[in-house]
Amino acid sequence: xxxxxxxxxxxxxxxxxxxxxxxxxxxxxxxxxxxxxxxxxxxxxxxxxxxxxxxxxxxxxxxxxxxxxxxxxxxxxxxxxxxxxxxxxxxxxxxxxxxxxxxxxxxxxxxxxxxxxxxxxxxxxxxxxxxxxxxxxxxxxxxxxxxxxxxxxxxxxxxxxxxxxxxxxxxxxxxxxxxxxxxxxxxxxx
Amino acid sequence: xxxxxxxxxxxxxxxxxxxxxxxxxxxxxxxxxxxxxxxxxxxxxxxxxxxxxxxxxxxxxxxxxxxxxxxxxxxxxxxxxxxxxxxxxxxxxxxxxxxxxxxxxxxxxxxxxxxxxxxxxxxxxxxxxxxxxxxxxxxxxxxxxxxxxxxxxxxxxxxxxxxxxxxxxxxxxxxxxxxxxxxxxxxxxx
DNA sequence: TTTTGACCAAATGTCCAAATTAGTCAGTAA
DNA sequence: TTACTGACTAATTTGGACATTTGGTCAAAA
Numbered sequence: 001x002x003x004x005x006x007x008x009x010x011x012x013x014x015x016x017x018x019x020x021x022x023x024x025x026x027x028x029x030x031x032x033x034x035x036x037x038x039x040x041x042x043x044x045x046x047x048x049x050x051x052x053x054x055x056x057x058x059x060x061x062x063x064x065x066x067x068x069x070x071x072x073x074x075x076x077x078x079x080x081x082x083x084x085x086x087x088x089x090x091x092x093x094x095x096x097x098x099x100x101x102x103x104x105x106x107x108x109x110x111x112x113x114x115x116x117x118x119x120x121x122x123x124x125x126x127x128x129x130x131x132x133x134x135x136x137x138x139x140x141x142x143x144x145x146x147x148x149x150x151x152x153x154x155x156x157x158x159x160x161x162x163x164x165x166x167x168x169x170x171x172x173x174x175x176x177x178x179x180x181x182x183x184x185x186x187x188x189x190x
Numbered sequence: 191x192x193x194x195x196x197x198x199x200x201x202x203x204x205x206x207x208x209x210x211x212x213x214x215x216x217x218x219x220x221x222x223x224x225x226x227x228x229x230x231x232x233x234x235x236x237x238x239x240x241x242x243x244x245x246x247x248x249x250x251x252x253x254x255x256x257x258x259x260x261x262x263x264x265x266x267x268x269x270x271x272x273x274x275x276x277x278x279x280x281x282x283x284x285x286x287x288x289x290x291x292x293x294x295x296x297x298x299x300x301x302x303x304x305x306x307x308x309x310x311x312x313x314x315x316x317x318x319x320x321x322x323x324x325x326x327x328x329x330x331x332x333x334x335x336x337x338x339x340x341x342x343x344x345x346x347x348x349x350x351x352x353x354x355x356x357x358x359x360x361x362x363x364x365x366x367x368x369x370x371x372x373x374x375x376x377x378x379x380x
Numbered sequence: 381t382t383t384t385g386a387c388c389a390a391a392t393g394t395c396c397a398a399a400t401t402a403g404t405c406a407g408t409a410a
Numbered sequence: 411t412t413a414c415t416g417a418c419t420a421a422t423t424t425g426g427a428c429a430t431t432t433g434g435t436c437a438a439a440a
Contacts, residue, residue, distance in 0.1 A: 005383085027433060037384035039435080048433065144372070147358075152373060155349040156342065164341060182334070183342060183374050195414085217402060227415035229404080238402065 006044050008034040014055050018096040021104040022052055022112045049112060056116045059097055060123050066091050067127055077135040078185050081128065082177045085157045088124055125150050153184065196234050198224040204245050208286040211294040212242055212302045239302060246306045249287055250313050256281050257317055267325040268375050271318065272367045275347045278314055315340050343374065 012034035016025040027048055031038040045051040070087035071080045092098045098120070104113040128150035135141045160176050171179070202224035206215040217238060221228040235241040260277035261270045282288045288310070294303040318340035325331045350366050361369070 026431080028431090031385090038433090039384055040382085042434065043382075046434090148354075148369060151354060152346065152349070152369070155345065155353065159342070159345040159349075163345065164338075168337075179338065179342070216400080218400095221416090228402090229415055230413085232403065233414080236403090 005034070005036050005040055009036060009041050009044060009051070010055060013051050014097065017052065017055060018100055021100045021108075021110065023104065023108065023110045052112060052116075055097075056101075056119065059095070060120060063088055063091050063120070064123065064127060071131075077131070077140045078181060079177075081131060081153065082180060084131070085124075085128065085153065086161075086173060086176070088127075089157060089161050121154070124154055128153055153180075156180065156184070195224070195226050195230055198226060199231050199234060199241070200245060203241050204287065207242065207245060208290055211290045211298075211300065213294065213298065213300045242302060242306075245287075246291075246309065249285070250310060253278060253281050253310070254313065254317060261321075267321070267330045268371060269367075271321060271343065272370060274321070275314075275318065275343065276351075276363060276366070278317075279347060279351050311344070314344055318343055343370075346370065346374070 009030065013025065013030045016030055016033060025048075027038055027041060030051075031041055034041075041051065045054065067084045067088050070083040072083070075083070092102070101113045101116055104110045105117045125147075129146045132141070132144070132146040132149050136143055136146070157176070157180070160171055160179060164171055199220065203215070203220045206220055206223060215238075217228055217231060220241075221231055224231075231241065235244065257274045257278050260273040262273070265273070282292070291303045291306055294300045295307045315337075319336045322331070322334070322336040322339050326333055326336070347366070347370075350361055350369060354361055
């Protein structure tokens with residue numbers, strides 16, 4: 001195998017999707033960047049969506065790895081959830097592909113982009129849900145509905161990181177940790 | 191004063207905005223429904239936006255009244271916040287005008303509709319913030335940032351009422367109260 | 381057998397004339 | 411004189427004919 005055409009295609013498509021988004025990436029363009037004929041792409045992927053799926057699935061896998069790496073078994077459940085969630089949302093801001101996709105979903109409502117956003121969200125929810133279930137079994141936290149709890153946590157994180165700064169100064173990582181601790185883990189009542 | 195033309199206009203416009211939204215409501219239509227010449231509208235309101243503002247300001251006032259009515263001084267802060275927030279979000283589902291406006295903002299991005307949504311959100315935040323400040327002064331709850339706390343509460347409510355049911359069975363009013371109590375007011379840790 | 385790019389139908393974008401709309405104002409009615 | 415009106419205008423939006431671009435195919439070349 002002199003050149004791995006499949007890899008060339010995937011790399012070219014990743015670049016193009018990251019720069020221009022799903023809709024504005026054409027198969028002709030991908031073929032040209034990858035230095036292959038357009039037909040070659042279709043020997044590996046039967047549609048543009050399938051090519052896109054392969055790339056976004058890798059993205060989600062990478063995200064999971066990043067989240068797992070953020071976890072430190074010697075720390076408490078609280079600290080780990082914070083570290084993992086913060087890392088995942090940081091990941092979103094570091095990777096051109098996620099930035100572009102979220103923008104495309106929000107501004108142009110491209111269905112393919114919106115589907116990926118949903119898949120990403122579900123992957124994050126599953127990740128946290130799993131951690132919560134384990135923490136319950138270990139007796140680290142109170143018994144609770146893991147589905148609902150992971151949902152509440154993610155919503156709160158997204159709100160604090162992305163929504164809060166639409167009208168306020170961004171919150172520091174430490175401040176977010178404190179807020180989450182105060183609300184989710186401790187409660188507000190006297 | 192045989193007929194109150196101003197009221198006729200406001201009523202007609204309210205109906206039309208509720209049915210068709212801001213963009214699809216024409217001043218000719220409002221004039222026709224109100225049984226006045228179009229010029230008459232412009233003796234009371236200098237632009238379509240100004241007419242719209244008058245109507246949406248009434249809406250926000252009505253919302254505040256509904257929220258205040260939901261509050262019962264003999265109950266705890268927790269119960270009252272829940273009652274008020276739930277009432278406000280219920281209000282959104284009961285009033286055609288808010289339903290239409292939120293839909294128009296989401297689907298068509300009509301600037302006028304999006305501005306109103308923002309005004310509504312700010313009004314709700316101010317309302318809760320005020321209640322939180324009073325509760326702190328009375329020593330009913332822990333000291334906390336009222337701005338941030340009201341933000342967290344509203345985001346959580348909206349998530350539980352509107353976002354949760356995109357992928358799950360809707361939560362009952364009681365369940366929402368319980369969830370909020372568990373997280374915001376008590377905390378999750380052992 | 382693998383790769384290719386010319387080719388096709390379908391989707392998308394580009395015009396521009398016709399229709400619609402917010403806002404005005406000369407004139408009518410009270 | 412005052413309150414009201416609707417024909418009018420400038421600006422924007424719409425519809426639809428026409429041109430271009432795009433995802434996907436396939437006969438031929440490598």
